[in-house]
Structures are given as structure tokens and as C-alpha cells.
Amino acid sequence: MTSPSLKDSALYLERLGYAAAPPPTLETLRQLVQRHTQTFSFETINTFLHLPVPVDLSSLERKLLHDGRGGYCYELNHLFLALLHHLGFDARALTGRVVMGGPEDAITARTHLVVLVTVDGAPYIADVGFGGMVPTAPLRLDTEAVQSTPHEPYRIIRQGEAFLLSAEVTGEWRAMYRFDLQPQELVDLEVGNWYVATHPDSSFRGRLTAARTGAGLRKTLQGNRFTVHRLGTPSEHHSLSSVDDIVAVLRNEFGIRVPAQPELRLAMERLLEREQQAA
Template structure:
């Protein structure tokens, strides 16, 4: 079986709420992306435990469809692209540099994977693996106009040979990531993923980051800080201080089946412990 083929498309579509394969239309793409970010959470439990993260399609399917887990961009967007291709979409993977929270001209590593999809001759980016700020609708590439989604509005700005994705947060346009349309091969994703899940300077190493969308809301967990962001309302935040409380939160709000790992509780206790003041 090639790396672009899914072993159980029916189960994948059932998890997304489809009784039959949808046609390769823009409406279907919107529905697929919206449902995907609601059903399959972004999560870094493996890198929190400092475990390797295999990104071949068979491993990703086992983890997300059968083991009750989520994943990050190299997993979620890999599986999503395979589904789009199976449904007959014209699509391929591309990569970008995450600049959220920093200067948008920073030449950081290419550590984000997303999808380029062409529907009726119009190009869109589709992304189901960008954590707490994942776009919940496909975004048209060749326009700089503001584009609404079920959550924040986004816009794509073309600069030289690259594009900058920005999101409107609290009335301010903030950069998310910079990307281009360069062709990517499996080794490009493997190198980026290797950095994300093994390099000591990776922001994911030893950290717990979880995100899931809902209708008009986003749930995020950063180590012990849990927040619910509702469109047009103040965010509600609380600090998780107990291991059992965090595990219950992962299972109830994010529908994640926590892994059976001998050090899981110990590591969770470390990531939710108050950090010393510098």
C-alpha cells in the first residue's frame, strides 16, 4: 500500500459524520475542514513524553483512528491530504515557517505542514493541524481580502515568492505562518518532523499543547493552562493543578484516550507544576 492510500476511508468518514463520500467540491472541502478540527484534536502528548512521532500514513491512522489520539500538523494534515486525494480533490502538501508570536520576517525552520487544494481552477490552502489558531475553513490563496471562517477571520498576503497567513485576533491582524508553494517530498516532511519531535530547541519538546474547535469556540490547553475562547466573548481560563484533573480534562473536553506510558503521570505533574520566577 502506498503512503497516499488510507486503509479505512469508511471509518475516517464516519468519524467526520459522513454516511457516504462527499463530492470534491468547495462546499465539501469547507465541511470536511470544519468537522476535522472539531473531531480530531491537535495534541503533543508524544513530544511531552519525548517519544518519537512516526508520520507514515499507517502509523498516523493507527494513532488517530484507532488509538483515540490526536496529533500535530505532520500527522493531521498528512491524513487529511490522503482523504482529499481519495475523494478526488486536486491537492498536494506544502510547508511553512511558524512566526506566530514573533516577527513575520524571521527565517525560522520549516516546521509546519498544510495542504494546497485547487477546486474549479481556484487555489486554496486547507489546514487542520495548526493548534489553537487552526483555520476552520479553506482560505483562497490568490486574494488579500479578509476571509471569514466559523471562528476568526483570516487573510493571506503575498510578498515576493511567499505568502503570509494572518488572523484577526482582538481587532489586530497577527501573523501565523509564512509559506510558499514549493514542491515537497516525503523526506522534507521527515526532516521537519524530526526537528519538531527530537530537537532540544523544538517548542514541542517536553510541552503539552492541545486544541480542539467547536461551534463558535476553541478549547486550548498549554501545559496546565486551560482556556475556552468563544467568538465575541471574553475567554474563560483556569489553571489545572492536579494530574487527575488534567487527565479527566483530556478525556472529557478533548476526547483523547491518554497513552499507557509508565511515566505519563509523572511527566504530566511536571508540566502542570508552577514554573519558577526568573
Template sequence: MSEPRLSNLALYLQRLGFDAPPKPTLETLRRLQLRHTGAFPFENLSTLSGEPVRIDLPSIEQKVLHDGRGGYCYELNNLFLALLQALGFAARGISGRVVLGQPEGAWTARTHRLSLVTLKGVPYITDVGFGGMVPTAPLLLDTSDEQPTPHEPYRIEQHADGYTLRANVAGEWRAMYIFDLQRQEDIDYAVGNWYVSTHPDASFAKQLMVARTGEGWRRTLNNGSFAIHWVGGESQRRQVTSVDELVELLGSEFGIRVPEHEQLRRVLGCLIEFA
């Protein structure tokens, strides 16, 4: 079966600062991943509005490239994989289990999408859809060494069941997610997406989560709590107190065009009130 194709490669590349398709090199991959996490925010507004989160490529392209929105891993990493394949990278989708914030040794549901890229026989993982701790550079798979990125350093631990990605946060190596290289089909992603977007116990159905990166900073928004985290420095925080303020913040700090949706405004109001 042929891979789905992007309908507007030129526009996508333009949003990432490229006037022409770059060559499929490691340096290109680094530039693409860093710029992608800055240009296209992580956000879950659709799950809070009660609308279905469509993860077919045309729907994602419309939402992210034309409607002024971002998305989460099933959207952003699907779109990014299509871009990599269009540029000639040897890349495929894989999946993992988010354990950030869980007790050490926790084994969660398989609900995270990322990609495996092979360059001159060397495997890397690339991920543009992991919220406030998204890696901002591709990571070499077959090493346990610390790997620097434009933001935090990361490392990958191999174990009997696959790999664990860790990030150095405030001097502590915290587990981000567990993953393996098992082949994934569209149905596997459809099941995971259905769970995270509709199940009442799923985090995306209960709280607002937004993130974006930039040079030397990460911006995050969790319900009404907005923060700018400076690399190697202190974080600046403030509390949002109204839906109008939240909508303005989503536009000015994250570049999100918030849809006019009555239920979404009601939910956002409740999340701010009980934050």
C-alpha cells in the same frame, strides 16, 4: 510514485459525519475542514513521552482513528491530505514557517505542514493542524481580502518569498505562518518532524499544547492552563493542579484517550508544577 491510500475510508468519513463519500466540491472541503478540527484534536503527548512520532499514513491512521488520539501538523495534515485525495480532490502537501508569537519579520525553520487544493483551477490552502489558531475553513490563495471562517477572519499576504497567513485576533492582524508552494517530498516532512519532536529547543519537546474547535468556541490547553475562547466573547480560564485532573480534562474536553505511560505522567506533572 502512487499516493499512499487510506485503509479505512468509511470509518474516517463516519467520524466526520458522512455516511458516504461526498463529492469533491468547495462546500465539501469547507465541511470536512470544520468538522476535522472539531473531531480530531491537536496534541503533542507523544513528544513529551519520548516516543517517536511516526508520520507514515498507517501509523497516523492507527493513532488517530483507532487509538483515541490526535496529533500535530505532520500527522493531521498528512491524514487529511490522504482523505482529500481519496475523495478526488486535486491536492498536494506544502510547508511553511510558524511565526506566531515571533517578532514581525521573523524567519523561522520550515516546520509546518499544510495542503494546497485546486478546485476548478482556483487554488486554496487547507490546514487542520495548526493548534489553537487553526483556520476552520479553506482559504482562497490569490486574494489579499479578508476571508471569514466559522471562527476568526483570516487574510493571505503575498510577497517575494511566498505568502503570509494572518488572523484577526482581538482586532489585530497577527502573522500565523509564512508558506510557499514549493514541492515537498516525504523526506522534507521527515526532517521537519524529527526536529519538532526531538530537538531540545523545539516547543513540542518542552510544553504541552492541545487544541480543539467547536461551534462558537476554541478550547486550548497549554501545560496546565486550560481555556475556552468564545468567538466574539470573553474567554474562560482555569489552572489544572494535578496529573489526574489533567488526564480527565484531556478526555472530557478534547476527546483524547491518554496512554498509560509512566514517563509521560512524570513530564506532565513537572509541566503543571512549573506552569
């Protein structure tokens, strides 16, 4: 799959801290992955409101670069893939089956977009769109050794024609997703994204989530529960009790320009009512 050309590459690079295009090296890839996960938040405001999630490049540039929003894997990794092509990287799209929180051999739908990048003949997985457990460094594909990142250690285990990505969390290895090297075309991404955005069984539909990394920490929002995970220390949990509190966290902690839509405030009010009833 070849992505269309970026129209706003200079703005994209500026958001990532570059005054000029960096060379397509492994060190550049490392910096891009780390900076991207710190700059562009994972968020599901559109699916929370049951709104469409277009993944054509023009829509992604407008949403992430001009509207001050984030997105999920089909948005973040698709735009990132276009940037890698613009910089001269050898990169292509892959899709994966998320198994986090369940059996690692579960047969789930292909609902995760990830990027395969080849640098100096070596294959790496680059993923800037896996929510609260996004790997913050590229991961080499041709080894099963534990690989360090600025956050948790990860490893990739070969399983026949597939690969299993796991992360070490509080001393325990937890499976994240399985993927293979089957080439993906734009239509494959559109179908997967349509499922994630619209299928009644999608875990994102009607659900408000956000995630962002920082130096030595991860921030996550699940409904009205805001958590800061710091490396080596207990996590900080905060229960948000008002719509204004949720909006403030989205703006100040995740850098999201929250849409001024009455429907969004109403959806957040209903979310808080459900949480209060469940308490």
C-alpha cells in the same frame, strides 16, 4: 508528493460524519475542514514524553482512527491530505515557517505542514493542524481580501514568491506563518517532522499542548492551563492543580484517549511541580 492509499477511509469518513464518500467540491472541502478541527484534536503528548512521532500513513491511521489520539500538523494534515486524495481532490503538501508570536519577517525553520487544494481551477489553503489558531475553513490563495471562517477572519498577503497568513484576533492582525508553493516530497515532511519531534530547540519537545474547535469557540491546553475562547466574550481560564484534572480535561474536552502510561503521569507531576515553583 502522492500519499499512499488510505486503508480505513470508511472509518475516517464516519468519524467526520459521513456515511458515504462526498464529492470533491468546494462545499465538501469547507465541511471537511470544519468537521476535522472539531473532531481530531491537536495534541503533543508524544513530544511531551520525548517519544517518536511516526508520520507514515499506517501509523497515522492507527493513532488517530483507532487509538483515539490527535496529533500535530505533520500528523493531522498528512492524514487529511491522504483523505483528500482518496476523495478525488487535486491536493499537495506545502511547508511553512511559523512566525506567530514574533516578527512576521523572522527566518524560522520549515516546521509547518499545510495542504494546497485546487477546486474548479481555484487554489485554496486547507490546514487542520495549526493548534489553537487553526483556520476552520479553506482559504483562497489568489486574493488578499479578508476571508471569513466560522471563527476568526483571515487573510493571505503575497510577499514575492511567498505568502503570509494572518488572523484578526481581538481587532488586531497577527501573523501566523509564511509559506511558498515549493513542491514537497515525503522525505521533506519526514525531515521537518524529525526537527519538530526531536530538536532541542523545538517548541513542542517536552511541552504538553492541546487544541480543539467547537461551534463559536476554541479550547486550548498549555501545560496545566486550560482555556475556552468564545467568540465575542471574554476567555475562560482554568488552572489545573492535579494530574487527574489534566487527564480529565484531555479526555472530556479534547476527546483524547489518554495513554495509560506511568511515564505520562510522572511527566505531568513534574509539570505541576514546575508550575507551583514558578508561581
